[in-house]
Amino acid sequence: MNLAKETGMSVVALALAWSKQHDFVASTLVGANTPEQLKESLAAADIVLSDDLIKKIDEISKRIMYPMG
Numbered sequence: 001m002n003l004a005k006e007t008g009m010s011v012v013a014l015a016l017a018w019s020k021q022h023d024f025v026a027s028t029l030v031g032a033n034t035p036e037q038l039k040e041s042l043a044a045a046d047i048v049l050s051d052d053l054i055k056k057i058d059e060i061s062k063r064i065m066y067p068m069g
Contacts, residue, residue, distance in 0.1 A: 003056060009047065012037075016044035018057060 004014040019028040032038035049057075 003053075003060065007053065009043070010040050012040050013044040013047060014049075016041055017047035017049050018054070020044065021049055021054070 001011050004011045007014065009017075016028055016030065019025050030038075030041045032041055
């Protein structure tokens, strides 16, 4: 969450932007209960994460492993 704050985007937008920039992600599912949530998710469509930001995300991912292995 801190990384999202540093970049000035929501956690949702950061996660969706990351998802759409990786070829190994077949699809990105978006769920929303309110128009505000939908707007937040759709904001990710135009976001392109820099290589530096992706490296920071990768560093965090190495420290906090995916629980399913």
